[in-house]
Amino acid sequence: xxxxxxxxxxxxxxxxxxxxxxxxxxxxxxxxxxxxxxxxxxxxxxxxxxxxxxxxxxxxxxxxxxxxxxxxxxxxxxxxxxxxxxxxxxxxxxxxxxxxxxxxxxxxxxxxxxxxxxxxxxxxxxxxxxxxxxxxxxxxxxxxxxxxxxxxxxxxxxxxxxxxxxxxxxxxxxxxxxxxxxxxxxxxxxxxxxxxxxxxxxxxxxxxxxxxxxxxxxxxxxxxxxxxxxxxxxxxxxxxxxxxxxxxxxxxxxxxxxxxxxxxxxxxxxxxxxxxxxxxxxxxxxxxxxxxxxxxxxxxxxxxxx
Amino acid sequence: xxxxxxxxxxxxxxxxxxxxxxxxxxxxxxxxxxxxxxxxxxxxxxxxxxxxxxxxxxxxxxxxxxxxxxxxxxxxxxxxxxxxxxxxxxxxxxxxxxxxxxxxxxxxxxxxxxxxxxxxxxxxxxxxxxxxxxxxxxxxxxxxxxxxxxxxxxxxxxxxxxxxxxxxxxxxxxxxxxxxxxxxxxxxxxxxxxxxxxxxxxxxxxxxxxxxxxxxxxxxxxxxxxxxxxxxxxxxxxxxxxxxxxxxxxxxxxxxxxxxxxxxxxxxxxxxxxxxxxxxxxxxxxxxxxxxxxxxxxxxxxxxxxxxxxxxxxxxxxxxxxxxxxxxxxx
Numbered sequence: 001x002x003x004x005x006x007x008x009x010x011x012x013x014x015x016x017x018x019x020x021x022x023x024x025x026x027x028x029x030x031x032x033x034x035x036x037x038x039x040x041x042x043x044x045x046x047x048x049x050x051x052x053x054x055x056x057x058x059x060x061x062x063x064x065x066x067x068x069x070x071x072x073x074x075x076x077x078x079x080x081x082x083x084x085x086x087x088x089x090x091x092x093x094x095x096x097x098x099x100x101x102x103x104x105x106x107x108x109x110x111x112x113x114x115x116x117x118x119x120x121x122x123x124x125x126x127x128x129x130x131x132x133x134x135x136x137x138x139x140x141x142x143x144x145x146x147x148x149x150x151x152x153x154x155x156x157x158x159x160x161x162x163x164x165x166x167x168x169x170x171x172x173x174x175x176x177x178x179x180x181x182x183x184x185x186x187x188x189x190x191x192x193x194x195x196x197x198x199x200x201x202x203x204x205x206x207x208x209x210x211x212x213x214x215x216x217x218x219x220x221x222x223x224x225x226x227x228x229x230x231x232x233x234x235x236x237x238x239x240x241x242x243x244x245x246x247x248x249x250x251x252x253x254x255x256x257x258x259x260x261x262x263x264x265x266x267x268x269x270x271x272x273x274x275x276x277x278x279x280x281x282x283x284x285x286x287x288x289x290x291x292x293x294x295x296x297x298x299x300x301x302x303x304x305x306x
Numbered sequence: 307x308x309x310x311x312x313x314x315x316x317x318x319x320x321x322x323x324x325x326x327x328x329x330x331x332x333x334x335x336x337x338x339x340x341x342x343x344x345x346x347x348x349x350x351x352x353x354x355x356x357x358x359x360x361x362x363x364x365x366x367x368x369x370x371x372x373x374x375x376x377x378x379x380x381x382x383x384x385x386x387x388x389x390x391x392x393x394x395x396x397x398x399x400x401x402x403x404x405x406x407x408x409x410x411x412x413x414x415x416x417x418x419x420x421x422x423x424x425x426x427x428x429x430x431x432x433x434x435x436x437x438x439x440x441x442x443x444x445x446x447x448x449x450x451x452x453x454x455x456x457x458x459x460x461x462x463x464x465x466x467x468x469x470x471x472x473x474x475x476x477x478x479x480x481x482x483x484x485x486x487x488x489x490x491x492x493x494x495x496x497x498x499x500x501x502x503x504x505x506x507x508x509x510x511x512x513x514x515x516x517x518x519x520x521x522x523x524x525x526x527x528x529x530x531x532x533x534x535x536x537x538x539x540x541x542x543x544x545x546x547x548x549x550x551x552x553x554x555x556x557x558x559x560x561x562x563x564x565x566x567x568x569x570x571x572x573x574x575x576x577x578x579x580x581x582x583x584x585x586x587x588x589x590x591x592x593x594x595x596x597x598x599x600x601x602x603x604x605x606x607x608x609x610x611x612x613x614x615x616x617x618x619x620x621x622x623x624x625x626x627x628x629x630x631x632x633x634x635x636x637x
Contacts, residue, residue: 001402053429053432053433066324073560090329104617104618109428109429110428110432111427112546113374113432113572114570114613114617115613115614115617115618117570117613118567118609118610118611118613118614118616118617119610119614120615121567121607121609122606122610122611122614123562123607124610125604125606125607125608125609125610126607128604128606129604129607143611169385227469237563241440243439244433244436244437245437247433248430248433248437252429279448281440281441281444282441282444283446285437285441287441288417288434288437288526289422289438292425292426292430292434293421293422293425294423296426297426297430298430303433
């Protein structure tokens with residue numbers, strides 16, 4: 001997986017001593033966990049509110065990265081791009097929701113799974129049609145390209161920035177869910193949708209909002225993770241699988257479970273990448289299999305939306 | 307086997323007509339290579355039959371047991387690699403030994419995977435198949451020394467095919483492979499049909515309809531799900547053995563999620579829960595794929611639109627038996 005290989009190749013890991021290697025690995029794990037977290041939370045919000053598992057989520061993440069690349073390449077300020085991209089991807093989400101997800105509301109879950117699987121292929125094909133197969137690189141502003149010294153370890157500034165950005169997004173999401181009326185409606189609708197509907201809330205709008213929010217988070221993760229790696233059409237599929245692993249381990253629809261699972265997977269993956277490069281993903285899958293063999297519903301069980 | 311489970315009545319109204327149709331199709335397929343010299347169609351029909359077998363095995367899982375697998379082609383790929391490696395490295399002559407080794411190896415791989423899989427429910431099951439499929443795909447892709455990585459497995463020998471003491475010919479010859487595939491696929495089809503119409507098949511359908519009720523009447527749900535999973539994987543591995551004999555080559559792209567979607571489409575096209583429907587779906591899908599991929603390279607967009615269209619407007623497929631997913635409706 002290209003993010004992680006690139007993370008490994010930055011800096012002179014072995015040369016700079018054990019202590020700084022460990023710091024480097026820890027920070028890399030945090031970055032990776034953060035990216036997983038944002039994508040997986042987006043999936044979980046959609047699943048928790050509408051019981052739809054969006055297989056096109058990885059493709060939307062890739063779309064976010066590509067839109068971010070195009071905006072930066074067109075001369076938009078990077079921070080403006082970080083704000084615009086989630087809005088655009090959320091808009092795409094709105095189109096998708098209104099056109100193909102809405103007629104599927106009453107159907108069984110198998111059909112929505114297969115439908116969004118088709119959506120994934122469509123989006124991947126569109127990416128290849130518009131941006132082509134060649135890998136792209138996001139041009140960062142000059143001050144973010146340098147290195148910064150943390151306890152004597154040289155670490156790229158942008159990676160630190162990423163950690164803060166992800167923390168900001170998570171705090172924003174927490175405030176949204178806990179302090180605003182929309183958040184209260186969403187939390188209530190994830191537990192007893194019938195009751196919320198009886199209280200006069202249009203559930204159609206709730207589903208729509210949840211889908212848009214989830215898509216916007218995928219887009220945000222895309223633009224944040226874009227400069228960490230090369231942007232190519234395969235990045236969506238890889239991220240889709242990783243975020244599924246996170247979601248399944250944490251428990252479907254459980255936000256806290258996703259946080260725990262994302263940190264777990266991020267750390268395990270970074271450390272195994274470092275020690276045994278080729279088999280890292282295999283170890284992650286085996287770990288998932290072991291966890292699921294003993295806790296079939298994931299770490300925190302299903303559908304806890306808080 | 308639980309003695310209280312009764313065998314479902316098979317409608318005998320069109321029995322003679324059905325027999326006649328089946329015999330007609332088989333005779334037509336059997337005589338085809340002797341009538342026509344067109345190698346392209348012989349290869350195409352061979353591929354359709356192999357993918358039909360694979361789609362049928364997925365249908366045992368999806369249409370009869372109600373478990374969705376996104377990466378069923380992985381097990382076909384594993385068996386194809388096993389057969390190919392056996393023929394290359396151990397013995398280039400003994401075809402049957404290689405096939406049996408491949409099927410046993412695939413079962414040994416599928417057993418622990420299935421053991422973990424059946425512990426989870428509908429949606430988590432589907433996501434897990436994707437993760438496990440990607441795992442095997444990554445292994446095959448990265449293990450360059452054994453599998454040839456991206457280049458695929460090269461240098462397959464062409465063993466002679468003997469069937470029940472009858473020497474069919476060399477496997478390098480398309481007609482031989484065609485006849486061999488036809489015979490094996492026909493045997494598999496009737497065998498699967500027999501299994502599905504047995505009390506065992508009835509138990510699988512009971513699990514699909516309502517897992518809790520099936521558990522209440524004393525069925526060990528996990529064990530039967532695992533048996534269904536193993537049946538599907540063994541059928542898929544037979545398809546894999548045929549596939550490598552037919553192509554003489556196997557690459558990781560056969561095991562990718564993209565190919566997995568194709569197999570899912572065949573089942574959807576044909577209609578879930580109908581064995582012959584899976585073959586019909588495979589025939590239509592491979593024909594369309596062959597047709598579109600010669601016209602445009604952006605085949606993914608059309609596949610995606612095709613899937614979306616199918617699910618939105620034609621969820622029951624051609625066999626019209628798709629309304630079997632009441633179990634999922636509840637979830």
